[in-house]
Amino acid sequence: MIRKFSVLYVGQIELENIGKHGTPADVRHYANERIVEAYRTVVDVAKLMDEAGYYCLWTAEHHFQREGYEVLPNLILLGTYLAAVTRRLRFGCAFNILPMWHPIRLAEDYAVADILTNGRVVMGIGRGYHSREVESFGAPVLDQAANMELFEEQFELMLKAWNEDAFSHRGKHYTVPPPVPYRGYTLTEVTLVPRPVHRPVEIWQPIASGKSIEFMARHGIKGMVTLNGERVTDQVFRAYRDARARHGARLELGQDLCLGLGFYMAESREEALRRVEPAHDERYKWFAPFGFVRYADAEGRPWGSPGAPARVPTLEDGVAQKAWMVGSPADCIELIREYEAKYPGLDQIMLHWPEGVPPVTFMDQLRWFARDVMPAFPARGGGRPLAGAPPGVAPSGRAGGRV
Secondary structure, eight states: OOOEEEEEEOOOOOOSSOSTTSSOGGGOOOOHHHHTHHHHHHHHHHHHHHHHTOOEEEEOOOOOOTTSSOOOOOHHHHHHHHHHTOSSOEEEESOEEGGGSOHHHHHHHHHHHHHHTTSOEEEEEEOOOOHHHHGGGTOOSSSHHHHHHHHHHHHHHHHHHHHOSSBOEEOSSOEESOSOEETTEEOOOBOOSSOOSSOSOOEEEEOSSGGGHHHHHHHTOEEEEESBOHHHHHHHHHHHHHHHHHTTOOOOTTTTEEEEEEEEEOSSHHHHHHHHHHHHHHHHHHHGGGTOOBOBOTTSOBTTSTTSOOSOOOHHHHHHTTOEEEEOHHHHHHHHHHHHHHOTTOOEEEEEOOTTSOHHHHHHHHHHHHHHTGGGSTTSSOOOOOTTSOTTSOTTSSSSOOO
């Protein structure tokens, strides 16, 4: 049953001149004074979510993003700080890109965060997809086979460091420890200091295609599925459940998964569509070239394959695909209940902050959602009512704020 409501904030600043015919994504180039706005924003959003009863704020690791879409390079450091200025909210790493880290350093940093926050920082790992980022850190991503090989060895080493009192590793990419003299003896093993106190570590990974599912199932990694059309979502959910069963875990359909939906509310669906369409189009100006259009046609063919659409999606496409939850609070409740009925093991819905929606507007949206949608799922992570507006009225006095 759905009992956790979370948010994905990829780290965008407040963008101007958005939409299909707005400023081209690659032309955006912001000064550092604008980039740091995101760090004030994420603190404000975290405090609001904590007060309103949300479960987790997920953020995304990215580098070199002068375009202003994703400007948060260190999620563990960010989450540790945010935990210090909130009380209950968890902070999810979506995701730490393993090929851009030394796995021992990542294991240590997470262990420190786990201790200082009492387990409120949630571990997430990914392989990366930006060539500008991964290749600049000296790791492969254009060569996908080499990227996967490196990623899997890094993961193995990180697990050893967390779970074994003393460990050693001999692999293609890492030798830990090297057989060197130390204080009169030769090293044969080392201990991670400190280790996480919450073990086994809860680990999440994105499911962008079926390629990662078998690896995730083998290691019991939980999966995040975001902005997928309903046919693609169903294929992924079933493939994940079946893969986990092959490795000995009998899960309900949707269990150990998080479903992310594009999100915007207004008093009517028509008004919500009109208000959020520029932000939707801004998102796909940036993300569509990376292949982030995961829809399927009526025959189940993925977009971009022969016979299926091969274009940038419209907002109407996203709503029809049930990847975008756009409309009134009642519309949102209806779609969430539909997913809940279809996937009895699913317990977490993640609201995707559309790039281009200003922070003040999105925070109004979160207050409204917490008051008018989350209580429809009682005793399961529903929000605590916020003061300042009667039920059914957007907190700002506007229908969902401004875009």
